Amino acid sequence: MFRISLKIVGASGQGINSIGAIIAKGLKRSGYCVFGYREYPSLIKGGHASYQLDASNERICSTETKVNVLVALNHHGLELNMDELKQGGIVLHVTPAWQFPEHHRKLIAERSLRVIYFPVDDILNRLGAKAILSNVLLTAFVWSMLDQDIDVIKSLVGEKFAKKKALLELNMRCIDEGYSFNPEQGTISVALPPPDKGFASHLLITGSQAMGLGAVHAGVRLYAGYPMTPSSPLLSFIAELENKTHMVVKQAEDEITAAQIVSGAMYMGTRALTATSGVGFDLMSETLSLNAMIENPTVFVLAQRPGPATGLPTWTAQGGLLQAASCSAGEFTRCVISLSNSQDAFDLMPVAFNLAEQYQISVIVLTDKHIAEALYTQRPYDLEKAEIDRGRLVVDPEKLQALKSSDRFDPHAQGGVSLRWLPGSEAATYCAQGDEHNSMGAVDESSLNTKLQMEKRLRKSQGLKAGLPAPRLSVGGRSAKATDWMDGGDEIELLAIGWGSTGEIFQDVMCSDELRGRKIAYLHYTYLWPLRTQELERLAKRSKRIVLVEQNYQGQLGMLIRMECGLDIPDKILKYDGRPFFYDELLSSVMERCASTPEKGANLPGFEYAGASS
Amino acid sequence: MNIALQTRLPAVSEYYSETKCIWCDGCGNYGIWTAVKYALVELNLHPWQVCLCYDVGCHGNGSDKIEGYRFHGLHGRVIPFAAGAKLANMKVPVIAFGGDGATFSEGIGHLVHGVRSNYPITFVLHNNTNYGLTTGQASSLTPQGQPMNTSPNGIPEHTLASMDLIFSLNPTFVARGFSGDIKLMTRILKAAIQHRGFAFVEILQACPTYNHFATHEYLLDRYFDANADGHDPGNLQQARALATQVQDRIACGILYQREKLPHFYDRLIPRQGVETTCVEEVRKYDVSEYWKELA
Numbered sequence: 001m002f003r004i005s006l007k008i009v010g011a012s013g014q015g016i017n018s019i020g021a022i023i024a025k026g027l028k029r030s031g032y033c034v035f036g037y038r039e040y041p042s043l044i045k046g047g048h049a050s051y052q053l054d055a056s057n058e059r060i061c062s063t064e065t066k067v068n069v070l071v072a073l074n075h076h077g078l079e080l081n082m083d084e085l086k087q088g089g090i091v092l093h094v095t096p097a098w099q100f101p102e103h104h105r106k107l108i109a110e111r112s113l114r115v116i117y118f119p120v121d122d123i124l125n126r127l128g129a130k131a132i133l134s135n136v137l138l139t140a141f142v143w144s145m146l147d148q149d150i151d152v153i154k155s156l157v158g159e160k161f162a163k164k165k166a167l168l169e170l171n172m173r174c175i176d177e178g179y180s181f182n183p184e185q186g187t188i189s190v191a192l193p194p195p196d197k198g199f200a201s202h203l204l205i206t207g208s209q210a211m212g213l214g215a216v217h218a219g220v221r222l223y224a225g226y227p228m229t230p231s232s233p234l235l236s237f238i239a240e241l242e243n244k245t246h247m248v249v250k251q252a253e254d255e256i257t258a259a260q261i262v263s264g265a266m267y268m269g270t271r272a273l274t275a276t277s278g279v280g281f282d283l284m285s286e287t288l289s290l291n292a293m294i295e296n297p298t299v300f301v302l303a304q305r306p307g308p309a310t311g312l313p314t315w316t317a318q319g320g321l322l323q324a325a326s327c328s329a330g331e332f333t334r335c336v337i338s339l340s341n342s343q344d345a346f347d348l349m350p351v352a353f354n355l356a357e358q359y360q361i362s363v364i365v366l367t368d369k370h371i372a373e374a375l376y377t378q379r380p381y382d383l384e385k386a387e388i389d390r391g392r393l394v395v396d397p398e399k400l401q402a403l404k405s406s407d408r409f410d411p412h413a414q415g416g417v418s419l420r421w422l423p424g425s426e427a428a429t430y431c432a433q434g435d436e437h438n439s440m441g442a443v444d445e446s447s448l449n450t451k452l453q454m455e456k457r458l459r460k461s462q463g464l465k466a467g468l469p470a471p472r473l474s475v476g477g478r479s480a481k482a483t484d485w486m487d488g489g490d491e492i493e494l495l496a497i498g499w500g501s502t503g504e505i506f507q508d509v510m511c512s513d514e515l516r517g518r519k520i521a522y523l524h525y526t527y528l529w530p531l532r533t534q535e536l537e538r539l540a541k542r543s544k545r546i547v548l549v550e551q552n553y554q555g556q557l558g559m560l561i562r563m564e565c566g567l568d569i570p571d572k573i574l575k576y577d578g579r580p581f582f583y584d585e586l587l588s589s590v591m592e593r594c595a596s597t598p599e600k601g602a603n604l605p606g607f608e609y610a611g612a613s614s
Numbered sequence: 615m616n617i618a619l620q621t622r623l624p625a626v627s628e629y630y631s632e633t634k635c636i637w638c639d640g641c642g643n644y645g646i647w648t649a650v651k652y653a654l655v656e657l658n659l660h661p662w663q664v665c666l667c668y669d670v671g672c673h674g675n676g677s678d679k680i681e682g683y684r685f686h687g688l689h690g691r692v693i694p695f696a697a698g699a700k701l702a703n704m705k706v707p708v709i710a711f712g713g714d715g716a717t718f719s720e721g722i723g724h725l726v727h728g729v730r731s732n733y734p735i736t737f738v739l740h741n742n743t744n745y746g747l748t749t750g751q752a753s754s755l756t757p758q759g760q761p762m763n764t765s766p767n768g769i770p771e772h773t774l775a776s777m778d779l780i781f782s783l784n785p786t787f788v789a790r791g792f793s794g795d796i797k798l799m800t801r802i803l804k805a806a807i808q809h810r811g812f813a814f815v816e817i818l819q820a821c822p823t824y825n826h827f828a829t830h831e832y833l834l835d836r837y838f839d840a841n842a843d844g845h846d847p848g849n850l851q852q853a854r855a856l857a858t859q860v861q862d863r864i865a866c867g868i869l870y871q872r873e874k875l876p877h878f879y880d881r882l883i884p885r886q887g888v889e890t891t892c893v894e895e896v897r898k899y900d901v902s903e904y905w906k907e908l909a
Contacts, residue, residue, distance in 0.1 A: 203908040213901045221892035222702055241904055242884040248701050248892055249884070253727040257694040260687075260724075264698025267685060268665070270892035272702065290688050350898075380905065388898050422893065423665045423683030423699070424706040431677050431684040434670070441686075442633045442678035 001511050002193040003583075005064045006142070007052040009081050010073025013045040015135040019071070020051030021204075021375075022139050026152050027055050028204050028377055031195025036204075036375025037063040037580070042229070042313040048076050053375075054583075057193045058511075061341060061376065061504035062583040068190055071142060078104075087111050090188060092142065094120045094134070116183045123177055133174050140178030147189045150179050203378045207371035208233035210342040210378065211301070214349030215273050216245050217381075219388055222272040224250040224261040229313045230369035231275035231303040255280040259287035259300070266291075266298050267432055269393075269422035271353050275301030278311060278320065285328040288362050292332030292457065294432035295409065295418070297356035297363075297391075299349075304368040306578045315578030316369035318500050318551035324364040325529040325560065331454070333359065333416075333461040335468075336529035338366040340503040342376035344526065350386035358391035359417055359460045366528070368551070370501040370580040392419050400427040405440035411452035416459035465530035472524045473535070476510055476517070493519040494593055495543035497536065497569065499528060499557055502549050505581045512587055518594055525557060533565035540567055547593055548572040551580065624660045626651050633678045640830065642742060642793030642819030647676050649791075649799035650709075650738075654682075657707075657804055665706050667696040669721070671713035672747045672821075673740040690721025693728040693737060697878075700735050702892045704879060707807055709736040715745040715753040718774055722754075729783040732811040734877040738803070739814070741776075742821035743828055750824030760827060777857040780814055781870075786877075787813035788857060788870040792837040793820055794830055798866060805868055811877040818864065833864065841867035848872075 006023070008016045017038070024034045032055045040049035054063050066086045072078050072093040082104050085091065091113055098117070100108065108115060118141060120134045127133075136157065143153045154175055161168040205213075212234055215223070225235040235251070242249045248265075252258035258274045265272035276284060281302045291298045302324050306317040324336045335355050339345045345367065352363045394400055400421060408430035410418045418439075421427055431441030436453060438444040498506055503524040510520055521543070523536060540546055548558040548569045553576040558569050573589045575581055629651040637643045654664060661681035668677040668685065669692035677686035683706075687695050696710035717725050717739055728737065744762060745751040752762040752769040755776055759768035780788060787809045791799040799817060806813035818837065820830035840856055845867065847853060853870035879885060 201909070203905050205905070205908050209908065213904060216899050216904070217901045219896040219898060221895045222698070224698065244904065245899075246884045246888050248879075248882060250701070252694070253723055256691065257724060257727065260691050260694035261698035261701070264667075264685075264695035264700075265702035265892065266698075267695075268699040268702035268706070268893055269896075270702040271896050272698065272892075286688055287691070290691075294685070294687075380902070380909075383898075383900055383902065386898060388896070390896075422703075424663065424703055424893075426662050429661050429681050429683050431686060433677065433684075434686045434688060437678070441684070442631075443675070 001056055001058050001060070001513065003054055003056040003060055003064070004190060004192065005052060005054045005067040006069040006071070007050055007067040007081065007084065008071040008073065009048065009050045009077035011045070011076070012040050012043060012047045012049045014073050016049055016051045016073060019135050019139050019142070020053060022153065022156055023142060024053050024375055025156055025204055026143060026148060027053070027146070028202060029152055029200050030148055031197045031199050032057060032192065033060045033199050033377040034204065034375065035060050035062060035377070038373055040314055048080060055192070057196045060508060062508040063580065064584050065582045066584060069142070069145070071138065082107055085111060085113055089113050090145070090190065091115045092118055094118050094138070114185060114188060116185065116188065118181065127170070127173060127177060129170055129174060133170065136171055136174040137178035140175040141181050144179045144181070145188055145190050146192060150175065199377055201380070203380060205342050205376055205378045206233065206373055207339060207342055207345045207367060207376070208373065209237050210345035210376070211339070211349060211367065212237040212241070213381070214346035216241065216247070217346070217383065217386060218271060218350035218353045220247070220271045220273045220349070220353070222248040222250070222262070222265045222270055224252050224258040224272070224274050226252050226255045226258050226276065226280065228277045228280045230305055230372040231277050231280070231301060233372055234275045234301065234303070255283040256287065259284035263287055263291055263296055263298055267294070267296050267423070273299055273301065275303055277303045277305050278307045279309065281320070281323065282327070288334070289328040289330055289332070290434055291362050292330065292334070293434050295360040295457065296432065297360050299352045299356050299363045299365060301365045301367060303372050304366060306576070312578040314369065316501070316551065316580050317576065317578065318368060318502070318556070319553070319576070320366060321528060321552070321556040322559065324366055332457055333361050333464060334529065335359070335361060335363045335464060336366065337363065337527050338500045338525070339371050340500055340524065340526060341371065342378040345371065346381050347386070348526070350388065354387070354389040355464070357393065358389060359464050360391065360420060361460060361464070366500060368501055392417055394419050394421040395425070397426065400425050403427045405430045407439070409437060409439045409441060409453065409456070411439060411456040413456065415463040416456045417463070418456070461530050465532065468527040468530065468532060470532060470535050472526065473539070474507060474510065474522045474524065476515070476520055490519060492521045492539065492543040493545065494521070494590070495539055495546045496520065496522045496549050496590070497525070497546070497557065497561070498522065498549040499525040500551070501580060502551060505583060505586055506549060508583055509587045509590055514587060514591060515594070520590070520594070528557065529560070531560050531564045533561060533567070536561065537565055537567060545593060546571065549581070549586070551575045624655050624658060626655050628661055629654065629681045631679050631681055635679050636675060637672060638823045640820060640822040641672070642817070642821065642830070643673055643676055643740065645793040645796050646673070646738070646740060646799060646817050646819065647679065649796045649803055651680065652796065652800040653803035653807065656800065657807060659707065663706065665699055665708045667692050667699065667708065667710040669710070669712035669716045670747070671716055671740065671745070672742070673711050673713055675747070690716040690719070691724065693721065693724040696735050697728065697731070697733040700733060701879060704734070704891055709738065709807065711738045711740060713746070714739060714741040714743060714755045718754045718776060726783060729780060729785050729812050729814060731878045732786055732875065734811055734879055736803070736806045736809070736813040736815065739816045740819050741816050742819040742825055744821060744824050746821050746824055757827065763824070775858065781854045781857065785814055785870065786811040786872045786875050788853065789813070789815045789868045790857065790864070790866045791815065791817045792833050792866055793817055794834050795837070795866070798839055802868060809871065810873060811875060836862070836864045837866050838863055839867045840865040840869060845869070
C-alpha cells in the first residue's frame with residue numbers, strides 16, 4: 001500500500017487546522033483516502049500543536065510517526081519535529097534566516113531532506129494582504145507540491161467566501177501566488193499514487209460528527225450534556241444542527257444533571273442522549289444505577305481520555321472499559337459497546353438505542369479522543385439499514401386499556417423484560433421506583449420479592465448476551481465471517497485481540513507489504529459487555545501465539561476475557577502515553593512477534609488458561 | 615353503563631392506592647398528600663394524565679401511596695429528572711416533590727438552575743426542617759444552635775436563608791403553604807400546576823418525631839393566608855418581605871407570580887412552531903442533508 005504523510009505544526013490558533021482541513025478535502029475530492037490526526041495541548045492559544053494527514057489511494061485509517069512533508073508555521077516546529085521526517089522528506093517553513101543547529105544539519109544531510117523557506121511576509125506585503133491570508137498562500141504552495149489541480153483548491157476556498165466578493169478575489173490571488181511560487185531549489189514535488197475517484201464522493205468526517213448524525217438518524221430528540229473533552233465536539237455538533245433538527249438541546253449545569261435530564265426524557269418516552277468523559281462519567285454513574293432499578297432505557301456516551309483525574313484532557317486512551325463495565329452501585333444488567341471508526345460511530349447509535357429499549361437497560365457507548373476528533377474518509381451512510389426497535393413498548397390504545405399496573409415490573413416476564421408504557425398513556429399507572437419494589441413499583445423489601453426482582457433484572461443479561469453479534473474476525477486484512485474461519489483447519493500464526501480505535505490501525509498494519517501472506521488473524525470486539533468468548537476460545541486453540549492490543553496499562557479487555565472464560569493472555573501490546581497506536585510502531589510490534597513465533601509443533605504456547613496446571 | 619375515561623370527570627378515589635401509608639402519626643405528609651389529590655382532581659386530571667416525581671426522604675415514601683405515573687429517584691436529583699420528563703412531553707403536567715434536606719444540600723445546584731432555567735414544572739418543597747428519613751439530622755434550614763441527631767451541641771453552621779436564595783434567582787412563582795391547612799394548599803397547588811414556568815411551592819410541614827421547634831402548633835399559631843389579607847402576588851418587594859420575614863407571623867398563600875415571562879421550552883428557538891412533543895417524534899430520520907457540507 002502506498003501511503004504518504006504530511007504534518008502541519010505550529011501554535012494552537014495559528015491556523016494549522018484550517019490548512020489541514022482544506023488540503024484534506026482537496027485530496028479527498030481528487031480521489032484520495034485521507035486520515036487526519038490532531039495533537040494539541042489543553043489550551044486555546046499558543047502551545048505546540050499539529051495536524052497530520054496520511055493519504056493513500058487505498059483505504060487508510062492510521063497515522064505514521066514519520067512524515068514525508070513537515071510544514072512548520074513557526075520556528076518551534078523546526079526545533080521539535082525535524083526527527084519525524086522520512087528519508088528524502090521535505091521541510092517547508094516560514095522562519096526567515098533560520099539557522100539549523102549542528103545535529104539538524106547532520107540529520108538533513110543523512111536523510112537527504114529538502115528544506116524550503118517560504119517567504120510568506122514578503123508575498124503578503126506585495127499583495128497588500130493581511131497576515132490571516134498566509135494560510136491560504138501556504139495551502140496553495142503545498143497543493144502545488146502535491147502536483148494537484150489548482151481548480152480544486154480554488155473551488156474549496158471559493159465555497160467559503162462565496163458571499164464576500166472582495167475577500168474572494170484576494171483569496172484567489174493568494175492561491176495563484178502560492179501555487180506558482182518557485183523555491184530556490186527549483187520545482188519540488190511529492191509523488192502521489194494514481195487517484196481512486198471512488199473516494200471523491202466520500203465524506204470527510206470526524207467520529208463525533210458521525211456519532212451526531214447517527215444519533216439524529218436513530219430518532220434522538222433531546223440532548224443534554226456538560227462540556228468535557230473529548231465528548232464536547234458531539235455536543236457542539238448536535239447544537240449546530242438544532243435549528244434544522246428541531247431537537248431540544250440543553251447544556252446542563254453538571255454531568256449529574258445531564259444524566260438525570262436524559263433519564264427523565266427517556267422515562268417519558270422520547271430518545272435522549274448524553275455524553276461525557278472520565279470523571280464526568282463518575283458523576284453520571286449514580287444515575288446509571290437508578291436507571292437499572294427503574295428499568296429505564298438510556299444511552300450514555302463515554303468518550304475516553306487518559307486519567308486518573310483531569311489526566312490528559314486532549315489526548316487519547318482506552319482506560320474506561322472496566323469503568324463502563326463495572327461502575328455504580330448494585331448488581332444489574334448493562335451493555336457496553338465501543339465505536340471503532342466513523343462507520344460504526346454512525347451505525348451503532350440506532351443499535352445502542354434499540355438494545356436499551358429492547359432490554360430496558362442502560363447502554364454505554366465507548367469512544368475515545370482519537371475517534372472523536374480524527375478525520376475519516378467515509379462512504380456516505382446507508383440510511384435504509386437501521387431499524388427503530390422499541391422493544392416491549394405498548395402504544396396501541398386497546399392494549400393500553402388491558403394493562404394492569406403490575407405488568408410494568410412483572411418479575412415473571414419472559415427474559416426479565418416486562419411491558420413498558422409511557423406516562424400520559426390512558427392506562428393503569430405505575431411507579432418507576434428507585435427503592436426495591438414489587439411488580440407495580442410499590443416499595444417491597446420482603447425476601448421473596450427482593451429475590452424475584454433481582455433475578456428479573458439480571459436475567460436480562462442472558463438474552464442480551466446470546467443476541468449480541470460475535471466479535472469480528474479479520475484475516476490478513478480481509479474481513480471474514482468468524483464462522484468461515486472459526487473451524488477452518490489452518491493454523492493461525494498470530495491471533496491479535498483488540499477493540500475500539502485500535503482496530504482500524506491494526507487493519508492497516510495487516511494490509512502492509514511487510515506482513516503480506518502471513519497467517520495473522522485479528523479478533524475485534526465491538527460488544528464488550530456482556531462479553532462473548534466462545535469464538536475467541538475456539539480460535540485460541542488454533543493459534544500459535546496470541547497477543548492482546550489495547551491502549552491502557554492493565555490490558556482491561558484481557559482482564560474481562562480472563563474473568564469470563566479463564567483464558568489468560570500474557571503477551572500484550574499496550575500503550576498508555578496518551579497517543580494512539582501509530583501505524584509503523586504497531587507494525588514493528590507485530591513483526592517482532594511474527595519473527596519469534598514458535599515453529600509448528602514447538603511446545604511454546606503464547607497463552608495459558610488461568611488456573612490450569614502446567 | 616360504561617363511560618369512556620376521557621369524558622368521565624376524575625374523582626379523588628381514582629388516586630386511591632392500595633399501598634398503606636407508613637408515615638408517623640401527625641406527620642405533615644398526610645395533609646400534603648391529600649391536598650395534592652384534591653388539586654389534581656379539581657384541575658380535572660386523571661391519574662394517567664399526570665407525572666409525579668419524588669425525591670428521596672419521608673415525602674418520597676409517598677410515591678407508592680397515590681396513583682399517577684410516578685417516579686421515585688435519587689436523593690437531591692428530582693428537579694433535573696422532572697425537567698427532562700417535561701421537556702420530552704409538554705402535554706403532561708409534571709410535579710416534583712423534594713424535602714428541605716435534599717433540596718438545600720445535595721440538590722441545591724439543581725434547585726438554583728431549575729429556578730434560573732424556569733422549567734415549566736411545579737416543585738413542592740416538603741419543609742420539615744430536618745432529615746426525617748435518616749432519623750433527624752440537621753438540614754441547612756435547621757436553626758443554628760439547634761441540637762439534632764449527629765449534632766448534640768447544636769449545628770455550628772448558620773441557617774441558609776432559603777427564601778432570600780429563591781428570590782435572588784428571579785423566580786416566576788413562589789408560594790407557601792402549611793401542612794395543617796389542606797384547603798389553602800389545594801388552592802396554591804392548583805395555581806402552581808397551572809403556572810407557565812417553574813413554580814416553587816414551599817410547604818411548612820410538621821415532623822412530630824424529630825422537629826420539636828417548629829411544631830404543628832407553632833406553625834398553626836403563626837401562619838396566615840396573605841392573599842386573604844390582600845397581598846398582591848405581583849408586588850415583588852412585598853412578596854420578598856413576606857417570604858423572608860417569618861419571626862412573628864408566617865405569610866402563606868401565593869406570594870409572588872410573574873406570568874408574562876416565557877419558560878425554558880418557549881425560549882428554545884428550534885422548538886418554535888413545532889406542535890408535536892419529543893416523545894411523538896421518535897422515528898428514523900434522513901440525515902443526508904446534514905452531511906452535504908462534509909462532502
